Amino acid sequence: MDHRAKRDVPQNGQHNAAHAPTVVELSAQDLRRRLNEALSIYVAAMDYPRGTEHHRAPMWAEHISRPGWRAVGAFLNDPLTFPDSRDNPLVAIGYGYRGAPHQWWHQQVYSGMRSAGWPEEATHETLSNYFELTELHVHPGAQGHRLGETILRRLMHDRPERSILLSTPEVYGEDNRAWRLYRRLGFRDVVRQFTFTGDSRPFAVLGRSLPLPSTVRAPAS
Numbered sequence: 001m002d003h004r005a006k007r008d009v010p011q012n013g014q015h016n017a018a019h020a021p022t023v024v025e026l027s028a029q030d031l032r033r034r035l036n037e038a039l040s041i042y043v044a045a046m047d048y049p050r051g052t053e054h055h056r057a058p059m060w061a062e063h064i065s066r067p068g069w070r071a072v073g074a075f076l077n078d079p080l081t082f083p084d085s086r087d088n089p090l091v092a093i094g095y096g097y098r099g100a101p102h103q104w105w106h107q108q109v110y111s112g113m114r115s116a117g118w119p120e121e122a123t124h125e126t127l128s129n130y131f132e133l134t135e136l137h138v139h140p141g142a143q144g145h146r147l148g149e150t151i152l153r154r155l156m157h158d159r160p161e162r163s164i165l166l167s168t169p170e171v172y173g174e175d176n177r178a179w180r181l182y183r184r185l186g187f188r189d190v191v192r193q194f195t196f197t198g199d200s201r202p203f204a205v206l207g208r209s210l211p212l213p214s215t216v217r218a219p220a221s
């Protein structure tokens with residue numbers, strides 16, 4: 001992987017600039033090589049039981065070949081510990097792809113929207129041209145420094161789709177980092193309290209139009 005390419009450094013005054021994680025777009029080959037590392041960030045960030053990564057690995061690997069797939073990772077920069085930047089540890093990962101009617105998530109969201117009262121035409125319109133943000137995870141030790149926002153902005157940059165959709169677990173008072181991030185970036189409700197087949201937890205489906213302006217003012221609460 002060429003870490004010199006396409007770098008973004010999160011703008012956070014509290015970071016030591018020399019050691020601020022570097023955000024780079026990952027190729028399919030990069031993610032395949034780093035898949036176990038990326039999955040361990042996912043398990044740690046979501047606080048899932050160890051072993052969850054084994055179920056998810058084939059799914060993440062299959063997603064890589066979907067049309068419009070894009071992945072962005074953040075790597076720790078620590079030249080003293082890792083003199084060769086190719087050894088830098090991954091601390092955050094996000095990816096997604098272009099949504100399509102044959103995909104399971106698309107079909108679930110379609111049913112959820114219809115059950116929630118969305119008219120057929122508006123449902124079709126909303127699901128006709130979108131980027132699905134499939135995963136976004138920052139290792140707990142690296143959270144709270146806008147890495148999530150930097151990765152999300154990078155994923156959304158110059159996308160050909162008209163909108164971006166995602167699902168996130170419902171949380172009381174929308175009081176966690178994921179919710180704050182999505183609201184801050186102007187994501188709005190598509191479906192609330194939705195249960196995907198095979199998962200009893202309630203989820204929200206959120207979305208916003210693309211492109212994302214460089215500055216987004218969250219709606220007053």
Ligand SMILES: CC(C)(COP(=O)(O)OP(=O)(O)OC[C@H]1O[C@@H](n2cnc3c(N)ncnc32)[C@H](O)[C@@H]1OP(=O)(O)O)[C@@H](O)C(=O)NCCC(=O)NCCS
Nearest residue numbers: 045136137138143144145146147148149168177178180181
């Ligand atoms: C959700 C997640 C990806 C967000 O990433 P993050 O890097 O921690 O969060 P952000 O990029 O939003 O940055 C958050 C902090 O940056 C700070 N920040 C926001 N805007 C800022 C600004 N303009 N200047 C300086 N700091 C700012 C805020 O203090 C914010 O902290 P808060 O969330 O406690 O309010 C990450 O917390 C995570 O992986 N969580 C667990 C897994 C998860 O829920 N994933 C999403 C599943 S759908």
